[in-house]
Amino acid sequence: MRAQFKNTVSELAAQDDSIVIVLGDISVYMFKDFWEKHPNRFYNMGICENTLVSVTAGLSSQGFSPFVHTICPFLTDRSLEQIKLDMCYNNFAGNIVTCGATFDYAWDGATHHAYTDLASLRMLPNMEVLHLGSKREVDALIRSQYKSPRPTYYRLSDHPHTIETNTEFGKGTVLKNEGAPLTVMTAGPILTNVMEACRDLPVNLVYFHTLKPIDKALIEQFRDTEILVVHDAYGLYEAISEVPALRMRYHGLPDAFCGWYGTVHDIRKRIGLDPASIRGAVQTLLEDRSQATRPR
Missing domain, CATH: 3.40.50.970 (Thiamin diphosphate (ThDP)-binding fold, Pyr/PP domains)
Incomplete structure (x- = not known):
């Protein structure tokens, strides 16, 4: 980059x-x-x-x-x-x-x-x-x-993704729209891991490169779904929250300093931002929703 x-x-x-x-x-x-x-x-x-x-x-x-x-x-x-x-x-x-x-x-x-x-x-x-x-x-x-x-x-990052996205300023990209009740939203190079994690799961996937101004109109399209924000920095969750009264969850950085050494992939795995961990977080939400809607 x-x-x-x-x-x-x-x-x-x-x-x-x-x-x-x-x-x-x-x-x-x-x-x-x-x-x-x-x-x-x-x-x-x-x-x-x-x-x-x-x-x-x-x-x-x-x-x-x-x-x-x-x-x-x-x-x-x-x-x-x-x-x-x-x-x-x-x-x-x-x-x-x-x-x-x-x-x-x-x-x-x-x-x-x-x-x-x-x-x-x-x-x-x-x-x-x-x-x-x-x-x-x-x-x-x-x-x-x-x-x-x-x-x-x-x-800029040393680990870019290679996925085709909308490059218009202020606009996000819908990469997957299955009419699902769960929408995963992400930004930046971590998209590589998120795409791998969600490739065959029944979820919608939305991507942003512009965090300010955030694409509020695109977010509104998924208002009726639960939103899981997956991000490797602070800022995206807060930007999406500018659209009021959304049902949101966050999977990303803990409220802590990272004191570990290694490669970027080592640290992502340790904090749960490798593809397997992201997939696990998405599957847990899907299972929770399934149990919540199951007849009693």
Whole structure:
């Protein structure tokens, strides 16, 4: 997904002189060609995330279309105040692009895990929030949104899915509609595991890449079903809850820090987000519904 981000922005920058890259010592070599072609529009500012965001806001105020990019927890947690005040309060357009989603840096421990970004940035006025799940989504949504009049957050992962989804901003995708009484809703790269878990189960399956604004009209279509939100970060459940009076359950992260090491797949399995665990959670809900509707 990072490579697609670089390719898309580089292609756009060849035609749009307003595009500027601001890096925090990550993906620098990847953007080597960009730097050589556009040296006056490339800034590697090192590990100083607060300054990265303030510079991005300043560039936006002067009519540029900046992309600020570094590792997720350092940009969205450490620099939340600058994102809130410099960008959102002033409603300065700009593109915040992170790598290292959720447990992508699993081996580096809790300091490098990132699962609060979507939830915290969703709460900021004027912010648009994208949890991109595939390279195709990265390409399409950067092209459609990089000139948005609002600040826009793009979350990239090292583990993209390859499933065909609707790439229109603000729109979800119905991947399975069986008229079932249970609807599974998910977002981002975890779709790979959710699809595998639900492939032959009698459930509806809905996918989102845009968490703000969430596709409320699509959610309303499944109001009469029970909704199970499966997600590997905080934020999707809360976004769906903007549609009032839904019957919802959640299967995802516990209310705890992850203190384990290993691969992203190891950690997903430990917290119940591998395909088998997701399938078990869905089957339990199906069985509960079956027992509740069985004649006594």
